[in-house]
Every structure is written in structure tokens, then in C-alpha cells.
Amino acid sequence: MTDDSRTGEPLADMPEPPSARDAVVIGGGLAGITAALALADAGVRVTLLEGRPRLGGLAFSFQRGELTVDNGQHVYLRCCTAYRWFLDRIEGAALAPLQDRLDVPVLDVARPEGRRLGRLRRDALPVPLHLGRSLATYPHLSLAERAKVGRAALALKGLDLADPTLDTQDFGSWLTAHGQSARAVEALWDLVGVATLNAVAGDASLGLAAMVFKTGLLSDPGAADIGWARVPLGELHDRLARKALDSAGVRTEVRTRVTSISTDGNGRLRVQVPGDSLRAAVVVLAVPQREAHDLLPAGALDTPERLLEIGTAPILNVHVVYDRKVLHKPFFAALGTPVQWVFDRTDASGLKDGQYLALSQSAARHEIDAPVAALRERYLPELERLLPGARGAEVRDFFVTRERTATFAPTPGVGRLRPGARTKAPGLYLAGAWTATGWPATMESAVRSGVSAAGAALSALGRPRPSHLFDVEEAA
DSSP states (O other): OOTTSOEESOSSOOSSOGGGSSEEEEOOSHHHHHHHHHHHHTTOOEEEEOSSSSSOTTSOEEEETTEEEESSOOEEETTOHHHHHHHHHTTOGGGSOBOSSOEEEEEEOOSTTOOEEEEEEOOSSOTTGGGHHHHHTOTTSOHHHHHHHHHHHHHHHTOOTTOGGGGGSBHHHHHHHTTOOHHHIIIIIHHHHHHHHSSOGGGSBHHHHHHHHHHHHSSOTTTTOEEEOSSOHHIIIIIIHHHHHHHHTOEEEOSOOOOEEEEOSSSOEEEEETTEEEEESEEEEOSOHHHHHHHOOTTSSSOTTHHHHSOEEEEEEEEEEESSOOOOSSEEEEESSSOOEEEEOHHHHTOOSSEEEEEEEESOTTTTTOOHHHHHHHHHHHHHHHOGGGGGOOEEEEEEEEEEEEEEOOOTTGGGGOOOSBOSSTTEEEOSTTSSSSSOSSHHHHHHHHHHHHHHHHHHHTOOOOHHHHHHHHHO
């Protein structure tokens, strides 16, 4: 038996030993799936290892009785070109369509005159005129506030995203310095920023916030058009992803947790799992930053402790099933209430009678550990304020899902902590939304990181990259 053979008990009943593979990808989230597909498309033999019983990472589904429930509401924008490529690659684009044109209903229930509906939507005009009419008529800001928002947007558009000093500043202070009132921050900047950054403006890096607003709202008229899955996320990120991996020749092993990565002295990497050892020329480590820190071999990064300095931020999701239809829009955002964004998940969940709403609550540090009973007392009355139809409706089910480490915290200074794809260990590459993609912790960032890691690995292997992979990087 040579150094390229397995040791210990086999992972599963395989037609070939996993050590015969050229690459091992550790982690079956979007970053790992992307890296595995990109490598396999280039002719590399790949084994993908995932500790959970499913793929999809933090964007997954589960069963609750007859409901198929997403752990949280995930959306993407038209400017998310890498995630759109991913959907195309797994043949899932039709199941997660984009709006024809950005249109976000924004409901304010804190006004003395009562509920008031506004909209953020774009016109078929060039940037920045595409949002001009929407901003000019946005009822949740005064005329003076709207004018100052326009001037701040132009100043934001002029920032150089390559300037490293942006990462040292917080977005809230920048907004204050550019004349933005507390109301403008709440009703516009945080309305968008909290959902995309998972932090309020005062806690967010100016560099990441500028990237979000410049790319999403100030780059192309259609950049901020919203897309979301009309099916459970598990249909996309598990079933269709597995089908694509299988078709590409990737060997996928779930319920397989990696315990260590080391070198074997023969220029190959050894990946240890309980009862088995895999060897490969290339390993892509696509797991959360703290787990990556624990698995990295000595010397792989100059300052591995920086990974532990990358904070995490939670997202709370509140799920309510009513006995009747109470919302007549696919989604809306809210002001003057703890409720942030509400989505109708009735059809996607398979619910046959009534309506199922999912509330996505980002930057939920103060509520993430609150008891379900307390959250019920807090959010059901708020939904009744927002949706008159809910006042007489029966609540058939109320439950919460909690992602305590949903994203990395986009705090000032986080940019210097995020490593690139390459490490100092030959053949070892990093992927994950927390790596240096330039994006906040989104599905887009995860896919981009997988592309970057695969591209670096293919270069080391002397393999040409698939042509479609270049399209993703050029769009970046």
C-alpha cells in the first residue's frame, strides 16, 4: 500500500478510494459546493466532505410537520453575478427569479396619522436618475431629508473602494458627517444596510457599506432588483447542488467531520476523518473562520489568530402560520416597529391552507436568546399593527429559528483580518464568505470565495480554468 492509499475504515461503500482523488473540499456550504464544481469542471477528481447530513451550509431547509421551512429568509440582487452563475450551474435559476424591477413596499406604523405605505422602486433611467422619482416621493422622509440623502449618495458614489482607510471608519459616523438625520438612517440607510450587512450603520465598516450601496444602488439601474427562492432552499442548495456535483463526478460525503489537516512528507496533504485518512494534492478548506483556525496546519497563515478576531453576528427568524391570508404582497419592509422584513413563504413551504409568514430579523444580538414565549408576545402584536388582517386571524403555529453565528460581524477593521484564498501551506486554500472577497457575508461572497479558491488551486495544479469561471471573475 503506497502513501496515496487510505488507512483505517472506509468512509462509505465507494467505487474508488477517495485518496485517488486530486482534491478534497472540506465544507458543503455554498463556498465548498462552488469550489468543488469549479475544480471538477476543470477535470479535477474531487471529494467533498460535509459534517452535516445535508449540503447548503447556513442556507438550508428542514421539515416541521407538513411544512418545509427555510432556516431563514435569503435574498440576492441582480448585481450578485457569482450567485446567479451558481444558480445557472445547478440549473436552479428559474426557481429563484429576480424582480423585473426593484420594488420594495415600506410600511411605517409609527406615524401619528397611522400606517403609511411608501415604496422604494426604480425607473428605467440611468444611474442615479433611476431612483430619483422614488426618493423624491418617499413619504418616510421630509423634503429636506430627501435632498440630503441625494447629496450623501453622490458622496458615497465618489468613494474609492480600494482605499484601505474606509475599513477603519464606521458607516454611521460618515452618514452623520454627511448630514444624515437619525430618521434618514432608520428609514433608508439601515433599512438596506441592516439586511445586507447584518449590522446597523454605527457598527458597520464604511468600506463594506460603501461597497453595498455603490454596487447595489449606484452602479447599474437594475443592480438592486431582488431575487429569492420560490422553493425551499434545500431544493436549491442540497438537492440540485448534489445533482450537479454528481453529474460533475464529485464524490460527496455527508456526516463526515474532518478532525485535522497535515502534510504527509510527499508533497500531499492528509485530511483526517474518524477512522480514515485521505490524501490529496489540493485541499480547499471552506468552513467557518473559527473552525478553519482549528484545522489549519502550523505555518499555514502568518497570523492565524486573526481568524479568531473576526467576530460573528446573529440573525433571528420568526415564523408565523395564520389560518387565513393576512398579507397580499410577497414581502415588505417595516419602520416604527421591531419587525424588519416580512416574507410570504406559504407556497414554498407546501402549506395548503392559511398563510405562512417569515420575519427576518438581522443584527439581532439583543433578541437571539430570548424565549419563544417572549418573542411571541413581542411580535404578534406588531404584526397586527402592520397587517390589519392579522387582528382577527388565528395563529396556528409560532416558532423561531436562530443562527447565532449567521455572518461575520462587518465591524470597522474587519478587512485586515480577512485572509485571501491562498495559504503558505502548499496545496491548501481557504474559502468562505468571511474570506477577502470584498463583499459582506452573503451568498454572493460565499460563491465568489469558492471561485477564488478553485482558481488558485487550478493554477497550482497547472490546469486551465473552465471558460464560464472567467465570466464570474470578470463580473467581480
